[in-house]
Structures are given as structure tokens and as C-alpha cells.
Amino acid sequence: MKKLLFLIMIIALLLPCSDLLAQCSLCTKTAQQLGEGPAKGLNNGILMLAFTPLALMAFLGWRWWRSQRAN
Template sequence: MKKIFLLIMIVALLVPCSDLLAQCSLCTKTAQQLGEGPAKGLNNGILMLAFTPLALGAFLGWRWWKSQRAVSDN
């Protein structure tokens, strides 16, 4: 299980984030008006702001799962 998790994490880190689109329809329209460079910056900013709560939620979920597994083993 640990090997699969490690493999998934390595693959996730190697996937380039610049090609991801993380904009709502309103942000997309605003970015189209700004031009190519600022639109990429806006998209990267949205991805960076979304990463922290998602990573925190994943960490807390992992800790909960691990503690529940330890309780059921005893």
C-alpha cells in the first residue's frame, strides 16, 4: 500500500501544473480581457490558493484514516 501511495505522489508531482485550468467562468472572461501573460499568472495564483486547503484536508483525512485503522487493529 505504501509503494502505491508513493508512486501516486511522485506521478502527481511530476505532472505539470501550468496546463491545468482552474478558473470559473467569470475569471476566464476577466483573464481573456487581460491577455496571455496576466491570464497565466491569474491561473497560477488560483492553483496556489487552492492547493493549501486541499493539502490540509488530505493530511487530516489521512491522519483520521490512520488513527481509525490503529483503533480497529487493537
């Protein structure tokens, strides 16, 4: 069951999320001037750059939780 939940979470994180808005106000203004195609690319790039540190923090938190639970 844990493996299935983990697999579902990974798939959900890797699916493109074009409906999410991950832009600051300055990036939004720039993206509006570029058009719809480049704006989606900019938004996806921001989301990809945000994924790595968030995944690293989640992994470290999980490792810490697991080591604390063992003690």
C-alpha cells in the same frame, strides 16, 4: 516504496500545471481581456490558493484513517 510514492506525489503537486484551467467563468472572461501572460499568472494563483486547503484536508483525512486503522 512508500517513501518513493510519497516523493513522487509531492513532486507532481509542486510542478507548475499551466495546462489546468482552474477559473470560473468570470475569471476566464477577465483573464482573456488581460492577455496570455497575466492569464497564466491568474490561473497559477488560483491553483496555489486551492492547494493549501486541499492539502490540509488530505492530511487530516490521512491522520483520521491512520487512527481508525490502529483501533
